[in-house]
Amino acid sequence: MEYNNVMARTPTTFDVFNAIAEPKxxxxxxLLQSGARTVNAIAEMLGWRQPQVSKHLAVLHRVGLVQxxxxxxxxxxxxxxxGLREIHEWTATFEEYWEHQLVRIKQHAEEKARMAKRRD
Amino acid sequence: MEYNNVMARTPTTFDVFNAIAEPKxxxxxxLLQSGARTVNAIAEMLGWRQPQVSKHLAVLHRVGLVQxxxxxxxxxxxxxxxGLREIHEWTATFEEYWEHQLVRIKQHAEEKARMAKRRD
DNA sequence: TTGACATATTCCCATAATGGAATATAATAA
DNA sequence: TTATTATATTCCATTATGGGAATATGTCAA
Structure with a gap:
């Protein structure tokens, strides 16, 4: 497969990022965090049809997220x-960006608290 | 927009997971970790064409990953x-799965080391 | 062997994504 | 004002998606 020039979109099955981009x-x-499950069991628990479960499992299997x-x-x-580790680590390289935000929120809260105290 | 029945695929612009599923x-x-950049600067640094940069930036902007x-x-x-925090935290709920694997690898290595020592 | 059950696969449809090229829009400079 | 520069948008072709329905494959039980 050539996905260099005429790529419509990165195929879902290419990597873990794409596989988990699908909310289902x-x-x-x-669901599988609670343990190994049968296709039909999954279908019933999630209320999906069996072929859909099989298809989604196939994608996850191809990228190695399920056995x-x-x-x-x-x-x-x-x-x-x-395989999710790669994603976890990639996002971790951006951690400072949301921490900056958290710091700002925290400072804001503390500021407010100080103001409130002063009013007492 | 109706994305319940006739959804071909979760649109890229729906959430952060989809936005970052695209490797580009x-x-x-x-690249932007090194600081704010101009569209043309990005195009030059990455060797992409300007419209492509604008398009990808538009997607990232829509999901709030860039300003x-x-x-x-x-x-x-x-x-x-x-916005990446959500992803970081979702993957974190699976952390034990790769840690188990790491433990197994580590145990394996230690086992090997013991065997080697015994042979001395 | 045959029927029932569990799962996988195929075909079809509607949707949409990506890159390229061309073009539109906006802002600045001459 | 007009030309130039910076960016955004549109149109096109190609590719792939996900759901549904039907069907194929595989396994067990009678």
Whole structure:
């Protein structure tokens, strides 16, 4: 596959960033935090149709965010969230930006508190 | 806009997760860590065409990841990365999964070291 | 073997994204 | 005012998405 010149959009299956850009897949990941689940179990818990569950699981599986294990005709899917580390670390490089904001909010609050005290 | 039934894909401009799913936009964010920049400056530094820079900046701006300030005909864009906090925190809820993996790797290494020592 | 169950895959549709090229808009300078 | 510079927007072609429905595949049970 050539995704250099004529790329319409980074395919969902290319990397973890794209895989979790889909809210439903984040929902799925969240659900799997409670343990390995069967496709049908997931479908029922989330109220989705089975093919949709399979498709979203397939995407997560391709980028390595879930693993599956077949037990008879049932396939158990479980988290393999190590791939999220990359995202966690990338966002961490921006941490100072929201901390600056938090500091500003905190200062604002303290300022207000001082003003209130002075009025006593 | 109705994005309930006939959604082809979560639009890029919907949330921060989608905005940063595009690698070029992450590159742009990375660049802006060094400070506010002009559209043309960005284009030159990254080797992109000006309209592409403007478009990607527009997406980032819509989800609030950058702010812009016009100084004459030049528009300076700077990071406003607080929106990434949401992502950082979501991935953090999965931290134990990669830590488990790290522990396993570490144990494996220690095991190997013990075996090597025993052989001395 | 056959039927039922669990999951995966395929086809279709509507939507939208990206890059490129061209063009529009806005601001400055001559 | 007009030319130039900086940026934004529009149009196009290509690609891919996600849901639904139907169907294929695989596994077990009778």
């Amino acid at each position: 897949r984040r929902e799925l990941m969240n 599956s294990e077949a037990r008879g005709r049932e396939h158990y899917y479980r988290l393999d969230a190590a | 936009r992450r590159e742009l964010m990375n 812009s300030e016009a100084r004459g005909r030049e528009h300076y864009y700077r990071l406003d990365a607080a």
